[in-house]
């Protein structure tokens with residue numbers, strides 16, 4: 001295996017699921033999204049681990065992601081969070097993916113395909129847009145769409161969902177907006193029930209709402225980022241501890257590489273493309289075989305990212321290349337030898353000095369992006 005790899009701690013993944021379960025009442029189902037290759041962690045292994053940990057639903061965004069899970073022998077229920085295109089509907093139904101629907105045309109496409117494939121009954125979830133501005137119908141149209149689902153005669157209205165836009169923020173405006181969305185969602189559900197239909201399993205809570213807003217749990221929660229061990233923005237570990245509902249999440253991924261060469265540099269010599277860094281004194285530069293081709297993005301270096309080698313942090317110098325980057329370890333560093341491990345982020349136990357959350361803060365993005373952009377070239381090594 002390549003020295004540059006992502007170690008995936010499935011034991012931490014299962015631990016996080018258990019921790020999150022402490023926040024939900026018995027009977028509340030859990031859906032774990034394994035979209036985008038399980039936020040970069042490896043969807044097949046994470047899906048298996050999630051099912052072992054007892055989650056009731058998995059979720060993907062693309063039909064192909066669902067097909068991949070089925071081909072790997074995964075039998076559990078899978079929700080399809082994004083829309084399938086007309087060419088994909090066949091595969092979606094064949095793979096028994098449960099779509100989010102919200103308009104008559106799309107409902108009819110699934111009904112027709114389910115019929116064609118000889119299904120007796122095919123579950124769908126009605127998506128309501130209460131303010132995310134993404135998928136979903138307006139709350140006022142929920143009842144008539146529920147009627148339309150029932151009228152197909154083959155589709156089964158198994159659930160109703162919405163998605164929060166600001167549940168991970170704690171400003172008054174954010175909290176008010178979430179509350180407004182939740183009220184809107186409840187009005188959609190009431191509309192469906194008043195029409196004499198069932199809204200099925202109602203679900204809206206993402207990571208932040210799962211930990212912070214128990215009243216939004218309803219029939220199911222859909223925590224994503226916290227399952228992978230990262231904070232849901234402002235609903236973070238400190239906030240939850242202060243609130244009196246502490247949680248102990250463990251990062252699932254460690255990204256590591258190794259020192260593949262050490263080269264002495266004289267004062268005045270430059271490092272990398274564009275010569276953006278010039279040695280101000282004699283020093284030694286360690287070469288790491290990781291670059292933006294692995295998902296270690298160029299812009300990380302602009303904000304002075306460091307990597308951990310044998311328990312100490314060392315700065316990346318110059319621009320990050322596609323396949324390599326250069327780290328300043330100082331002159332005659334006795335603590336570092338060629339082939340030593342260098343840890344970019346992850347678990348303390350693996351020698352990391354920062355998490356994906358720390359890198360996200362440093363580079364003004366979110367942990368989701370840090371792990372999700374890791375490319376196929378980075379092998380995932382699973383431990384459980």
Ligand SMILES: *Cc1c(COP(=O)(O)O)cnc(C)c1O
Nearest residue numbers: 033081163206207222223224225
């Ligand atoms: C990705 C996603 C989630 C999980 O979101 P997190 O912020 O990772 O908890 C939940 N629901 C839907 C519809 C999603 O697309």
